[in-house]
Amino acid sequence: xxxxxxxxxDDEETVCQSIKKILSRKGYAVDNALNVEDAVKKMQHTPFxxxxxxxxxxxxxxxxxxxxxxxxxxxxxxxxxxxxASIDSAVKATKFGASYLQKPFTPxxxxxxxxxxxxxxxxxxxxxxxxxxxxxxxxxxxxVDMPFDRAEVEQxxxxxxxxxxTHSDVPLAKKSADKTYCHTGKRDCRRVIVEGxxxxxxxxxxKKEKARAKAVGKAVRATVELIxxxxxxxxxxxxxxxxxxYINCLGRSDIPRAALYGKDATSKYSVLVIDDEPIVCHSVRxxxxxxxxxxxxxFDVDAALQKLRLNQYDLVILDLKMPKRTGMExxxxxxxxxxxxxxxxxxxFASIDTAIQATKAGAFNFIPKPFTPxxxSKVAExxxx
Numbered sequence: 001x002x003x004x005x006x007x008x009x010d011d012e013e014t015v016c017q018s019i020k021k022i023l024s025r026k027g028y029a030v031d032n033a034l035n036v037e038d039a040v041k042k043m044q045h046t047p048f049x050x051x052x053x054x055x056x057x058x059x060x061x062x063x064x065x066x067x068x069x070x071x072x073x074x075x076x077x078x079x080x081x082x083x084x085a086s087i088d089s090a091v092k093a094t095k096f097g098a099s100y101l102q103k104p105f106t107p108x109x110x111x112x113x114x115x116x117x118x119x120x121x122x123x124x125x126x127x128x129x130x131x132x133x134x135x136x137x138x139x140x141x142x143x144v145d146m147p148f149d150r151a152e153v154e155q156x157x158x159x160x161x162x163x164x165x166t167h168s169d170v171p172l173a174k175k176s177a178d179k180t181y182c183h184t185g186k187r188d189c190r191r192v193i194v195e196g197x198x199x200x201x202x203x204x205x206x207k208k209e210k211a212r213a214k215a216v217g218k219a220v221r222a223t224v225e226l227i228x229x230x231x232x233x234x235x236x237x238x239x240x241x242x243x244x245x246y247i248n249c250l251g252r253s254d255i256p257r258a259a260l261y262g263k264d265a266t267s268k269y270s271v272l273v274i275d276d277e278p279i280v281c282h283s284v285r286x287x288x289x290x291x292x293x294x295x296x297x298x299f300d301v302d303a304a305l306q307k308l309r310l311n312q313y314d315l316v317i318l319d320l321k322m323p324k325r326t327g328m329e330x331x332x333x334x335x336x337x338x339x340x341x342x343x344x345x346x347x348x349f350a351s352i353d354t355a356i357q358a359t360k361a362g363a364f365n366f367i368p369k370p371f372t373p374x375x376x377s378k379v380a381e382x383x384x385x
Contacts, residue, residue, distance in 0.1 A: 055082035320347035
């Protein structure tokens, strides 16, 4: 029999009772709270499995309750329900790991989400990381974090070397000094370990060092004005025949990096916009250039993937609907190959479902078209923070 405990949080008592009636028929133990404060008190005393919360509530919202749950009860599953569904709230709820359900909903829709939440909850509880078995022969190992076998090390060095080791893979100097120190060369010497004797006359190592010191001439100190050591052109001289943009493209080589030519060297971030509509790309570039961003444009998926292979970007703005491949497919490729690059999805065909799907696939945020400069700037600043 199902015994999982469900907590329903909604300021409308009729909603709480309706949900309780539906889920009780499935064997769940259902409790309710009319505000977040009462819900937190109940969670402190009762180990619930799933919390179903409304988004819009007086004083403390459902989104704030989810933050409390993630901070103090991360093992709990959350289902967000709302009569004021929006892409923004759907994205935020999904980022918190919650399921999202719009009012009005059917008993079947509620039951399916609840059953899935219970399955996820059980998976969390049964996920036990297997601990390695304790070593039955710790005396044969040199160290825990560097588990070399003593016999193996002795085979490659010597018994004296192994005896000098403590609980580290580095030999203790005071234990090995009387067995490895050579008075002829005034240093530790492997010959003392291997042959058991010191060098009879001049130390061969010391002799090589003296010869090498005589062969080295006077060091030439490079200046910051030189482009590179093997191509010692003066920067000011090169600038005279080219331009400051050309100089800014030079790295540790005399060959300029073409991708940097003509860009503002003071810009902090590099952004790639992928959209088959040039007007959208140009608009994004104009907006984000004012936010210390260097913006590159790609009107084709293949061109975009080529740019990603050649350059490193701090942010990608990606359209959902494009020829050849969809934005979701491109997003998947970026997440696999460039997991640290945040992606903001934009689309003129926005819906709650696509926003949730994109967020679950790893998108940082989701913006419907048309968007204002302020909306794009805010999302970009959050992604680049």
